Amino acid sequence: MNGDRLKIEVSNLTKRYGALTAVRDLTFTVEPGVVTGFLGPNGAGKTTTMRMLTGLVSPTSGTATIAGRPYGRLPRPSRTVGAVLDANACHPGHTARDHLRVYAAMGGYPDSRVTDLLDLLGLTEAADRRTRGFSTGMRQRLNLATALLGDPRVLLLDEPSNGLDPEGMRWLRSFLRRLADEGRTVLISSHVLSEIQQLVDDVVVIRRGELVAAGPWSRLAGPPAVLVSSPDADRLAAALRVSRPAPRVEAVEGGRLRVRGLDAPDVADLAAAHRLRVHELVTENTSLEELFLHLTTGKAAAP
């Protein structure tokens, strides 16, 4: 399986619990080689979707496949897919090593893999302590280690930022980036957008069980804007509007301008050419938070 580039495909997936529809006719694809963020407010159906992807919950209709097969039909699933769906899953009376050894046996992996993963996740010192005394972050790492036992090509993490401190988050970011760079498929769900903003390449946004948007984050976010403060704001705006190609210029509070369609050096050069003063020049990326609010409050929801 090494080097395989595996796709996750969800098509027309629906899950009803009695009168409640948790997931409705959901269709999206997760590509290998990138980190995909699975976003939505709490209760949007992210967890239900991930549990359907891994066969823990059976869909009412539709399909969810990994590498073209439903989870239960993968020959040795823990070799293909590593999933952390519940960061607190561990027996309090087991030590971290016991926990990993149980699942290493289950997946048929050698004990050396257990030692390696304890090391990789910084759990070596805590390895022989019962998990009763573990912090949420340590349990999170233990469950991540469990998911990685089979060196899977596909990684699914449900709310991985829960319980991680900023340093842990930084580590997770670089770790997932490395996995994606190796051509693996990484899907992480979150409702705390600021924490995964720097991490994701693609996003899938759902709300109330339905797809709102999917695609590369850069495309959904649009081009960055440039924020300029200038005492000559009016003359600068006029100069910008007659330049070609004409950027969109809007005045914002504090006598500043927001310019879309030109990058910061262009704006600075243009101001210099007109001998206009610039006091501050900031490139403003749309934050995931804004995009998300924008998408999920319904304004841009209709395609």
Place this chain on the structure above:
Amino acid sequence: MNHLIKAEFRRLFATRMWSGLLLAAALLGGGMMGAMALVGPENFTPPMPGMDTETGLRSILGILGYTAFVPAAAGTLAVTSEYRHRTAAVTFLFAPRRWQVVAAKLATYAVAGLAYGLILAGTAAAALFAVAAASGTSLGLPPGTVLALLARIGLAMVVYLLIGVGVGALLRNQVVALCVVIGYLYMGETLLMMIPGVNALYPVLPGGATASLTDFTYLADAMSQELGSTAVQLLPPAAGALLLTAYALAASLIAVIIPMRRDIT
């Protein structure tokens, strides 16, 4: 399948419950049997026939059979802890064919039950013979028969442990499942014996089948005498053994089939 059984053994040995269970076997077997033999059934309240009579000896062996709720509770505890500590989802990620997981658990716990039964019967035999020798009492049954009866009790413990696993897999909620298992085995069946009409069912309930293994009717007889109902007629030991095995199989089957399509949330 071998991987799954290996994993379940690792899971079992990693907890303190395992050593606790073996300790309980020695305490209930050697400890309780030794204490009963030392005091002597004739000094119980109400008094029972002495150890030098067949009835007396069968009675204290039968009382040992009443501790079957302990391995049953252990089986329930072990299987429900996967749901309580939410590792069931992780387990089913590694082994999506859920019946295999439960089958591996049953195989593992059958071995654990056997170890429990061996220790219980072994320590009970040692305590009984030691006290009899020390006090110069001649037991009411030949040693070979005593050992055979203890072996039956030991094997009944395997069955009870598996029944416990089955109920646990079915109910999933640890507290509810433990209440059901302990409540039924420890009190429920005894209460059923008191209800006229229903007590006719006693011989085919797990408790009645276990009692038939040692032909232990003292408690049932005493109760029917007290209540003026007809005496309970236990099954022959072989039929009792078959019935107990059927209970274990039914519990196992339920445990294997039920979790197949349930959502793990």
